[in-house]
Amino acid sequence: MHRSSKTSRACAALALAATLAGCNGKSDPTKENFTQAVQKHLDAIDPVCVVSGPVPFDLPDLQTYTEKQADVLVKVGLLAKEPTRVMESGRMLPGFHYSLTDEGKKAYRPANPAAGSALCGGKSQVQAITWSSSVPDKAEVGTTVDVRYTARLIDRPRWDDETLLGPMHIELISTTNDMYNGENFLELTNDGWAVKQTPGWR
Incomplete structure (x- = not known):
């Protein structure tokens, strides 16, 4: 009886630790979390704009x-x-x-x-986080990190002819085989990492 009670308490402790680890995981400065944050941002904007x-x-x-x-x-x-x-x-x-x-x-x-x-138009998908500035393993809410990534246009607007638009509209993203490079600042919030909204920054 005594041994069974110890086992139950140990299992409960492990379950609690696993639950806490799961809750805190979204705050970790990992490429997976950075990718999710950037993708959520890309899902809300038009990547192709003139x-x-x-x-x-x-x-x-x-x-x-x-x-x-x-x-x-x-x-x-x-x-x-x-x-x-x-x-x-x-x-x-x-x-x-x-x-x-x-x-x-x-x-x-x-x-x-x-x-x-x-x-504007189009949709894009993150392919990889290629670089990020240093950030503590246990970051606090409000911590920012600069990330660079590659993304792919998965829905290019019909009118996006880079040969015609590129020379006259330098703000248009330049792609190679539908791939392009991007950069954003991420901020740690209570709900995990999110793209920091800065005026004029896409």
Whole structure:
């Protein structure tokens, strides 16, 4: 009877230790936990984006860099353009009116300020954590770590033609065989690791 009671207490202690280990595991600075945090972030964003600014808009036909950027978005089917007259420096000049196509309406992501509005789409999946800054084995809530990773585009938007868009929109991610590199800061929260939300950081 006495021996059985000791055995029961030992089993209960082991079960409690296993439970606690399971609860604390999500806070460990492991590649598995970092991968889960980055993937959760990627699931909530569009990996493929080109900045458009507020749409619709008018531009004078002066062959400026901005006009060339807009024309590339026309070529890939996100914007439509038609001739118009545009007021520029106090005079009316020939120009173009740019508006969203049906595909562009699906991709349009308005922002505040409006200059940051973009055309986005796609989904990606983490392939590997390639590097992380040092972090204590027993990190406290609020601890941050910088991680770099490789990811694969598993759903590339039809309009994502890097050959056309890349030269005019340097903000577009560059891929090789649908693979690309990314970097994020992670922060330890009460629920485990999560991408630290920093303005302007994807």
